[in-house]
Structures are given as structure tokens and as C-alpha cells.
Amino acid sequence: MQEQGDISQAQLAEKVGASAASCWRRITKLEDAGVLTKTVRLVNADAIDKGLNVFCQVRMKSHDPAARHDFETFIHSYAEVLECYSMSGEWDYLIRAVVGDVREYEALLMEGILTHDAVLTSSSHFALKAVKYTTALPV
Template identity: 55%
Template structure:
């Protein structure tokens, strides 16, 4: 684990809220000089604490407002079967999150689609057609109660 002092923590908190802040604006918010903030941000990036700077898009405005949580059970548990399935997962834009799970199900996917018919096509022709998939169970999100990309620091 990378050691964070209080200024590093402030930097991470602020950048999680607004990744477009200039070094000067960030320095003002965290109480440090712009040069120090620039150096610290570079160190945090190099250590892997900070990743890519992105802009969050509105799924609703982009026609992908239906969120489906899909649990997947594999037919085989071999390293090769999992690697092949995970490559398939990475290749599908509809799958916006994927977690390898412990317990009864092997994977949990969050899938963003236009509507139920779009999901039906995707699950039948994509996930269930994959040779490593035994079965899947789907749950449709009725509404989003909380969503954040911020990790507590």
C-alpha cells in the first residue's frame, strides 16, 4: 500500500470529485504550492494511486438507461476457460463492470442497454452463446439509489 500523507489524501479526494482541476486550483484547495501539487500528482500516478482522467457520461442521455445485473456460472473453472471468458467480457461495450465472484456464481456483470429487447439480444447471442457459460440469472435495476466513483480516502 502506498503511504499517503494528509495533503496526498486531499489531492486524491479533490481529483475524484473533479479531475479537470488545474494544478493551481488544486493547490489552492489542498493548501500546497502548485509545484508541490504537480510533483505529488505525478508520484500518485506513478504509484498507481491515480489512474486515467475521464469524464463521466450520462447513460440516460446516451440511450443506455437500462441497467442489468447479471450473474454468470461457468461450465469449466480452468484458467484457460476463465481467460477466454474475461477476454470476451472486455470486448463487449455493453458490459460496463465485471467482477469475478466467490460463492454460487462465478461472475457478476453490470450491463448497460437501451431496453429489454436489446438485453434479450445481448444475453442470448452474447453471454449465453459463449461456450464457457453454463447459465445466467438477470436482475433489472428499477432505479439508481446511489452511484459514486469516489473511493473513501
Template identity: 50%
Template sequence: MIDPIDRRILAELQADASLSNAELAERVGSSAPSCWRRVKALETAGILGPAVRLLDAAKVDCGVSVICNIRMRSHASDSTCAFEAFVHSRPEIMDCYSMSGDWDYLLRIVAPDVAGYERFLMRVLLGHPSVATASSHFALSQTKYSTRLPL
């Protein structure tokens, strides 16, 4: 069970994963040894994953963000497994959701530019044998982006 101190630890680490244990303990009102034990317990429980640094997509040549709906040719287990393995192998695909409704999957894909996305779409994504069709929606600007879960 996550208690209020654990929630404060999680909130602080979502805001800044580079905090030292002493800084984190001070911010959440805990002793450093207790805070360290709590962080290790949250890691062991799988609640806390690895610490990462977030990048500015435009500054690393990934400035185009596309939401792409996918319709599968078949919903057979081997087709979906093959498609999901393909998704995991492609670094351009940032997020993938299996969907209810008219489309089978929703992908968020990044590319350096529109031409780069078109190459990926035409040569790679639509070339996958499980994919019947795709519908792309280009983000004009980013109004909100967050990796923080509401705790």
C-alpha cells in the same frame, strides 16, 4: 506512503478531475509546484489513473442497467481466461467480478432497453462456450452511484 496532503489531492481529483493545478493546490493548501510533483508521483505509483468524464447513461442510450450472475461450464484456466477476454472485449459489460458462492461471475451490463439486453443475452452472452447459465436482475432505479473511493 500516502500522506494527508496526498489524500486531499486524491479526494479533490475524484470530485473534479478538471481542476487546474493552481486550483487544486489552493484547495489542498499546497504550492502549485509541490502539488504538481505530488500528482505526478501519484500517477507514477499507479494510484491515479487517467482523467475521464462521466456520462449520463440514459442520455447516451444506455438507460437499462442489469446485474447478471454467470455460472461457468468449467473452471479450467482456459475457460476462465477465454471468458475474461470476452468480457474485456464487450463494451456493454461495465463491471465484472469473480465471485465466491453459488455464481462464478457478477456482471453489470448496460443496454438501450430491455429488448437490447435480451438480444445481447441470447445472441452474445449465452452463446459464449464458457457460459452455462445466467440470471439477470434489472435495476428499477439508481439510488446511489459513485466513483469516489472513501479516503
């Protein structure tokens, strides 16, 4: 289901060698346990001109909880930011953003991310190619 989210329980049952009813019970249990979460439809980034992946490392001026929380809420408001992680080490945050071109990224960085009060420095790195991208966790 991680690879084919729209598979029917009947097909799934055949694939795993169980009954449809058994699949239904297991899926329901996993949903209730919060293991299986939402179903999403993936979009081809190149097809909608968002094929450029940029990674942005951010260092904060202050590490106090309020500033961090404010920055995290702030970063959530940017649709171009698909991923953001609070990091150990020299950089406080690592962001993955998708844009159509470098100009678009410049705008996101200069008029967006860097305008936040708590941000001290940033360092951007551009992906030349997405070698692998999957949402499926191991087993």
C-alpha cells in the same frame, strides 16, 4: 481530483492550502507510483439511451483456467458490459451491463453472453434506479 478531474493545480493548491508547485510534485509522485491513473469523462447514460442497468450472474460449465480466461477475454469485447467480477459463492461471475431497454438486453444475453461455450446458466436482475454511482474511492 477523484470528483473533479479537470481541476487545475492552482485551484487545487488553493483548496488544499498548499502551493501549486507542491501540488504538482505530489501529483507527479502519485502518478509515478501508479496510484492516480487515467482521467475520464463521464456521460449521462439516460441522455444516450443506456439508462437501464442489468446485473447478470453467470455460472460456468467448467472452472478450468483456460475456459475462464477465454470467457473473460470474451466478456471484454462487449461494450455494454461495464463491469465484470469473478465471484466467490454459487455464481462464478457478476456482470453489470447498460442497455437502452429490455429488448436490447435480451439480444446481449441470448446472442452474446449465453453463446459462449463455457457458460452453463445465468440469472438476470434489473435495476429500477441508480441510487448512487461514484468512481471515487474512499479517501
